[in-house]
Amino acid sequence: MVKVLIADNHPIVRKGIKSLFKNSTEIDVVGKAATTSELFDFISQEHVDVILLEMDLPEVNGITALRRLKKDFAEMKVIMFSSHSEDVYAVSTLRAGASGYLSKSVATNVIKDAIVKVANGGIYISNELAQRLAFDESTNKPRRFFRRLSTREVEVLKLLASGKRNKHVAEELNLNEKTVSTYKARLMRKLNVDNLVDLLQQAKALELL
Template sequence: MVKVLVADNHPIVRIGLETTLNESNEVEVIASVSTTSELFSILSIKQPDIILLEMDIPEVNGITALRKLKKDFPNSNVLIFSAQAEDVYALSTLRAGASGYVSKTASIDTLLSAIKKVAGGGMFITNELAQRLAFDESTNKPRKLFRKLSTREVEVLKLLSLGKRNKQVAEELGLNEKTVSTYKARLMRKLNVDNMVDMLQQAKALELY
């Protein structure tokens, strides 16, 4: 039996996942949480085989929470379960230590397959995503530009896109303001823009907000 911990901010999603996954003969939801503080608190007590982590869980953004999980609990298997654009965020979360990425639009069979694959030591991404990562569509310039960005740059861009100031971004990511300014300069260069308005337009094209 694969033991799963669900970390998602939405009560209906948590209840739905618990009910559906527990109906399987192979999966058991042993706990569910709605914030990162609850997540790290319960991990000191329970040891799930899989952590099903929502990208936009409150308090700490998903990639930062993922990094902390892999640092504090290096043997944890994290499966990202998110409504965010798969081909934008999947690669960043895999780089940060996730064992897989499943869209919230996926079927329950796909989710169960992902859970079992990760529990068995594998990594899960959809065939569609694998194809998109392998072959850049020549007409999809925003996606191609995105692939030049590091995981940390994606984090900074997302927070800036949400209207956060340099100081707020620095506090959330554990950086100093000067470093955030450096990331902004890198983002503008990599996204071929010379001002914040155009950079945020690129972020919108990448479906970061």
């Protein structure tokens, strides 16, 4: 049995997924966490094979939580489970150590398939994303859009979008303020804007937020 922890701040999601695998002979949902603190408290005491991790889990953003997980629990398998754009965040989270990325819009059988695949050492992304990563549908050339932002730039962007100032972004990511300012400047250059308001608007238009 694959032991799974659901880390999501929405009660209906936690209950729904646990109910989904209630009678499963392959997957056992051994715990639920609504915050980052609950997540780390649980895995420090209980064995878990796979974590289904919401991108916007409270206290620490999903990519930062993922980095900490892979640092402290290197063998832990993590599937990011989110409503955010797969095109951007799947690549960023895989770079940060995730073993898979699941959109919250997928069919329930896909959740099972992804968990089993990751538990057996595989990587899960949708077939559609795999095709888009390989070739642009119109030009048949490798796409560069997915590589436009680094994982750290995505982290900084999400924290800025949540209303945090440079100082607080630096504290959460364990960086200095100057480095955060550098990342912000890179983001503005890559998204072709010259102020924070336009940066966030452009990011939303590109489904980066």
